[in-house]
Amino acid sequence: MTKINYLLAICALIWSFSSCSKVEYTKVDKPAYLRVFNDFNTKIGVENKDEQKPFMCMLIDPQFDKDGVPVDAAIKGDYLDQRASYAPPYPSHIGSSTSKRNPEYPGKENVPAGPVLNGFDLSSWAQIPSGKHRIVFYYRPMNDIPFFSLEPAIRKNVVVDTTIELGVEEVYTMHVLQTDFKTKSRGLILRKENFHLLPLSDSMVYVNFYNYSAEGFWSADKSEKFDNFEDGLLRFGIRDDINIWMSLCKPGGWTTIPGYKFAYLGQMKRSIGNGVAPYYSFPLFADTASNRITTDIWQRFSLLVPGLDPEKIPYGDRDVNADGQYGLLALYGNGTRQSFERGGLFLPSMIVNIHSGTYNPRSFATVNTIEVINGTAYLTTIQRRYPKPIY
Known part of the structure; x- marks a missing residue:
């Protein structure tokens, strides 16, 4: 490809996303870094058809007219849909034009992204001014009309309205979620991350x-x-106090790495709080037979109430009698369901395999968070920067 054709191709790609217009960003002085997830995954059926569908707009420091209707905001995160099961270690939603629905913030929003901070890639976090902010989430219709163009009455349907304080160059993950299943109360979690420290x-x-x-x-x-x-087994929920057991396995079946079958990690307690949970770890090359460039192991987590033996649980493919006593997470390859695993909720592996340097692929260790929310689980993966491919 000639240089001119290459430039034309790049411009065509940019035009397809932004009509070749330049996006002007306002410089953010003393920024904080914020990522937001909509954790509402409640069932909407005949019995509760009048409940609001969990589709939202987030306003930070909104401005109101004389009737209390929001008409502007310092920051807007519109079309905030239910989160995806996997939040990868790169901003995967930028440039996606098939739908305005946004599975996280910043997601598809053209906003200043976070930098590489202490070696960690924060490009999936948005820069916003540090300090005190009022933040309001609103329900909105599931259409393509921008929030401030909706009818005034619709723009007053508040989900959560609160004030937050963000520190300079601190990293935050925010969740808007249901706090009580019976009363349908709603709230926010603002988790101040520490992985970069x-x-x-x-x-x-x-x-x-x-x-x-x-x-x-x-x-x-x-x-x-x-x-x-x-x-899988998690779909009807898990009890408030759970033990976590980890197994590291080879692909294609239930073959564990020596020393990593039902290794006890610790406890998980249900909490709608802002605290940071401790990190557990395992070696990237736990499989000593690997070439220490790539590894294909996958991770299996058994979530069991205290007192249950991980070797003796009657795992079943559709065991509706688990009664919150156990769940199973299988982080396998690209997250596709495997026939050999019964009752597992499948997510992608926490080990990233990607073309880097002269190796294609090369395996990289990551920092991960698994969040269990109302019968399902979500994986967020964070990665350090890695050497670019050499072709």
Whole structure:
């Protein structure tokens, strides 16, 4: 390809996303870094058809007219849809024009992104001014009309309205979610992350766990919950106190790496709080047979109430009698369901395999968060910067 054709191709690609217009960013002085997830995954059916669908707009420091209708805001995150099951270590939604629906903030928004901070890529976080802010989430219709163009009455349907304080160059993950399954109360979690401040090793994979399920979810009648087969044993909820057991496995079946079958990690307690959970770790090259360039191991987490033996649990493909006592997470390759695993909720592997330097692929360790919320689980992966491919 000639240089001119190459430039034309690049311009065509940019035009397809932004009509070749230049995006002007306002410089953010003393920024904080913010990422936002919509954790509402409640079932909407005949029995609760009048409940609001969990589609939102986020306004930071909104301005109101004389009738209390928001008419502007310092920052807007519109079309905020239910989050995706996997938040990868790069901003995967920028440039996606098939739908305005945004599975996170900043997601598709053209805003100043976070930098590389202490070696960690924060390009999936937005820069916003540090300090005190009023933040309001509104329900909005599931259409393509921008929030401030909606009818005034629609722009007053508040989900959560609160004030937050953000520190300079601090990293925050925010969740808007249901706090009580019976009363349908709603709230926010603002988690001040610490992964970029810890002495983490490049040769270890890290993960921490949260149960952000609404109070009363697991004990509620199953008819009130979304019976999603893809959520496996977890789909009707997990109890408030759970032990976490980890197994590292080879692909294609239930073959564990020596020393990593049902390794006890710790406890996970349900909490709608802002605290940061401890990280657990395992070696990137736990499989000693690997060439220490790439590895294909996958991760399996058994979530069991205290007192249950991970070797003796009667795992079942559609065991509706688990009664919140156990769940199973299988982080396998690209996250596709495997026939050999019964009852697992499948997510992508925490080990990133990508073309880097002269190796294609090369394996990289990551920092991960798994959040259990009302019968399902979500994985967020954070990665350090890695050498670019050499072709």
